[in-house]
């Protein structure tokens with residue numbers, strides 16, 4: 001019998017338990033829904049660009065197996081049962097997701113299908129550990145990374161990958177679909193036509209040139225990055241801090257869209273040997289895990305300070321300064337280099353993300369949500385958990401966050417991590433010329449002001 005694989009952020013054929021379960025039982029129809037869900041932000045510009053290309057590649061991969069990829073837009077609660085009826089499928093399978101509003105949709109779809117006598121099954125595939133499996137002895141979620149990471153390491157280890165399902169086939173007679181878009185899978189070009197119709201690629205202006213040069217969205221690109229892990233892990237512990245060096249995996253957008261499974265990444269790092277670099281790399285994978293576990297508990301992570309004392313904090317509002325920060329025109333070399341790298345490539349080095357985040361929320365004292373929203377629009381790896389989690393971490397408003405009074409000095413950070421100035425000159429070539437912007441803020445005075453503002457909320461809350 002035919003089964004539907006509801007594709008979400010698991011855009012891969014390798015190590016995909018939901019797809020494998022569907023393929024084990026018979027022909028598969030893949031369905032991706034462009035959903036609008038209340039309480040969930042629409043994708044930003046850079047992730048829309050990525051998803052367009054990733055779906056296009058997935059469509060090509062599936063076509064080689066005769067599996068149709070149906071692309072539809074709208075409400076999954078209506079569309080999934082309709083697709084089941086139209087295609088004659090008897091089961092629907094998907095990889096779980098962890099943000100409460102999405103989980104609510106999935107739960108409603110599942111019960112509607114089951115009431116209609118259709119098998120509906122969800123699978124792990126996005127995280128190493130399901131959030132409800134890593135808890136304290138009292139059964140509560142962890143709020144501190146180090147204890148969380150210890151618990152993950154003590155839990156059942158990530159499993160080996162399960163490869164591409166074999167056989168993987170589509171229905172011999174195609175999809176007997178009623179709706180307009182559901183016919184569209186039949187010719188290969190139709191996936192492209194629907195994607196073009198969605199207008200997810202920028203045209204006027206086309207700002208995606210740097211993204212195209214930097215990235216290959218899709219599973220093949222992800223697997224190439226996985227194979228290149230061996231080039232970075234030995235020196236990862238030191239090189240990951242140097243933005244001028246390609247010392248990290250660049251796997252983040254691929255993990256974001258599920259083009260590679262975290263289990264496979266974890267296993268590969270183990271196969272590549274032992275060492276501080278390997279351990280540090282796995283610790284980073286656990287930061288990703290922690291961010292998702294926190295979002296599972298705190299669905300409002302992108303909107304609400306985890307530490308409520310910051311609700312009274314005296315954030316400033318200044319659109320000109322925000323604009324200067326967004327466009328890499330603050331006159332502070334490392335900050336501008338990072339923001340220009342982000343605009344051009346859709347990615348920024350982690351060390352520099354910390355520095356630009358500290359600068360925005362402390363030296364400029366603009367709300368972390370302004371930075372989070374800009375990253376949401378411009379990062380190719382922007383996700384619902386890691387982005388707000390890390391912003392709250394940098395701003396000091398999250399639990400187990402860097403304290404607010406820890407203000408990074410961008411000049412000291414540059415001396416430490418980009419001592420020859422290679423990174424800053426790559427992105428800000430006018431450094432040292434009369435074209436260079438003057439700093440929009442005095443680093444020492446703004447730091448003092450930030451600490452004074454912090455004292456006010458600290459005093460008020462007695463902490």
Ligand SMILES: Cc1cc2nc3c(=O)[nH]c(=O)nc-3n(C[C@H](O)[C@H](O)[C@H](O)COP(=O)(O)OP(=O)(O)OC[C@H]3O[C@@H](n4cnc5c(N)ncnc54)[C@H](O)[C@@H]3O)c2cc1C
Pocket residue numbers: 240248249250251252253255256281284285286287288289291348349350353354357375379381382383386387388390391394
């Ligand atoms: C303000 C701010 C916002 C961020 N927003 C995002 C985001 O939206 N999406 C995102 O994936 N990462 C985010 N990060 C975390 C981190 O900067 C990126 O994951 C990392 O730079 C990606 O590069 P890489 O794949 O080469 O990482 P590597 O150093 O090779 O690390 C391997 C993987 O571990 C995970 N990882 C590493 N560091 C972190 C971290 N601090 N938090 C969560 N996961 C981590 C990523 O999945 C990454 O691909 C943010 C960090 C900051 C400071």
